[in-house]
Amino acid sequence: MSKAIVNSRNKFIAFLVIFVGMVLFQLTELRYIWGVQDIARFYNVIFLLSLGVYMMLNIGVRKLSNNVWIYYMLPGLLVFIGYFVNITINTFRDQSLAIHYGGLIPWVVYLAVPFLLKDNIINTKSLLRYYYFSTLLITTLGLFDYFLYFNGLINLQVLTHSNGVFLSGWFSILHLLNDGVGHYRFYASMGEAGSLGMILIPSLIYSVIYKRYLGVSVLTLGIYLTNSLGAFISGGLVIFLWLILLYRKNKFSIFIPLFSSVLILSTVLINWDEIYSSYEKKMDSRIIREENVVNAISNLPSLLVSNPLGLNFSINYSENTDKNYYGSNFMFLNAIYNGGLVAGIGYMIIMITFFLISLSTFFRKYISSEDIIYTLSILSLIPFSVQRTSLLETSMLMLVIAPFIIKYLGSYNKKSDKSLDL
Numbered sequence: 001m002s003k004a005i006v007n008s009r010n011k012f013i014a015f016l017v018i019f020v021g022m023v024l025f026q027l028t029e030l031r032y033i034w035g036v037q038d039i040a041r042f043y044n045v046i047f048l049l050s051l052g053v054y055m056m057l058n059i060g061v062r063k064l065s066n067n068v069w070i071y072y073m074l075p076g077l078l079v080f081i082g083y084f085v086n087i088t089i090n091t092f093r094d095q096s097l098a099i100h101y102g103g104l105i106p107w108v109v110y111l112a113v114p115f116l117l118k119d120n121i122i123n124t125k126s127l128l129r130y131y132y133f134s135t136l137l138i139t140t141l142g143l144f145d146y147f148l149y150f151n152g153l154i155n156l157q158v159l160t161h162s163n164g165v166f167l168s169g170w171f172s173i174l175h176l177l178n179d180g181v182g183h184y185r186f187y188a189s190m191g192e193a194g195s196l197g198m199i200l201i202p203s204l205i206y207s208v209i210y211k212r213y214l215g216v217s218v219l220t221l222g223i224y225l226t227n228s229l230g231a232f233i234s235g236g237l238v239i240f241l242w243l244i245l246l247y248r249k250n251k252f253s254i255f256i257p258l259f260s261s262v263l264i265l266s267t268v269l270i271n272w273d274e275i276y277s278s279y280e281k282k283m284d285s286r287i288i289r290e291e292n293v294v295n296a297i298s299n300l301p302s303l304l305v306s307n308p309l310g311l312n313f314s315i316n317y318s319e320n321t322d323k324n325y326y327g328s329n330f331m332f333l334n335a336i337y338n339g340g341l342v343a344g345i346g347y348m349i350i351m352i353t354f355f356l357i358s359l360s361t362f363f364r365k366y367i368s369s370e371d372i373i374y375t376l377s378i379l380s381l382i383p384f385s386v387q388r389t390s391l392l393e394t395s396m397l398m399l400v401i402a403p404f405i406i407k408y409l410g411s412y413n414k415k416s417d418k419s420l421d422l
Helices: 003-027 037-059 066-093 095-118 124-150 193-209 213-226 229-250 255-270 272-280 284-298 300-306 331-363 369-386 395-411
Strands: 157-161 164-168 173-175
Touching: 003 037, 003 124, 003 395, 037 095, 066 095, 066 331, 066 395, 095 395, 124 193, 124 213, 124 369, 124 395, 193 213, 193 229, 193 369, 193 395, 213 229, 229 331, 229 369, 284 300, 284 331, 300 331, 331 369, 331 395, 369 395
Parallel strands: none
Antiparallel strands: 157 164, 164 173
């Protein structure tokens, strides 16, 4: 067997170990549903150490373009260093807080992606395809449990979780109500219905672009059953932006996106009372998130002065008693909580970079199907950063989406954007 074939097979095995492990032990709650938390902890520790060593061994010796260094790697290092320093300080204070080193996983993935690309362990086409099939499988199996339960064909087990008490099926969970019945919102195997809606949006875009109509049906049903207002808003944003990109890509009459935009806006205005009512019905969830954002922003100066390296925290951030802590809904502020001013600066630069590169797609002469999928995914996921752990905090989304940013930064020059020199 030739050396090239062996190397190719080994790289594919490495990809599968990374990708499947992330699905089972990081993205979903299957580790709790199947009772394999110890295996998950072991995998995540090895994953963090191995990918961390891989990243550190490569970062000083592998060549990356100036753009990748300035706009991608340096901001990521600011976040990573800020998080690492604050977690280490807290761990010296209380060794049980070492569990928070797990929060470094998305940032180790972020910093390792350029080298995984250079080593051909990952590529954008395979990542999109595997992500689509994995989320489609998560949704399908979740719907299997969901419809059996609500038709009285199976009983679910009570599952105690750090996020609350759930009912657990074979492949999914449901929030447990006070009367012992599962809540109607669809979770599949995710910790929150809104998180499920978030991760399904890129896959729904993929299935539409590549005309996988069965996938479109399943994923649309999954998002609908989450009853996630954030997912619905992001879905509307996807439709609006996609029409503009189709105009740019296919050069059809400007009348079509204009007419569609008017139609979408009219639909929103006609149904505004119902949409606003749905928002109001969020009650405590809505009020707490609004107050968290407003209070955190107004108290930002005092936070930076009193905690420049980040907050002291407990085992669960939700139990944090620091007077400057206002929840973890607003991800920019959460970065400052976790890693101080340094991490906050890095985080903001990354968000701006992701946004501007996605926006640049609307002004390019050549737009590929991949460009459309990535652009719509990023722009529709960014709004989630004001309500939950989002794009930059989800290691799987980081693995799938970051290569698009790196390839653009590495290939961009004044003459052409078709060459790739990471």
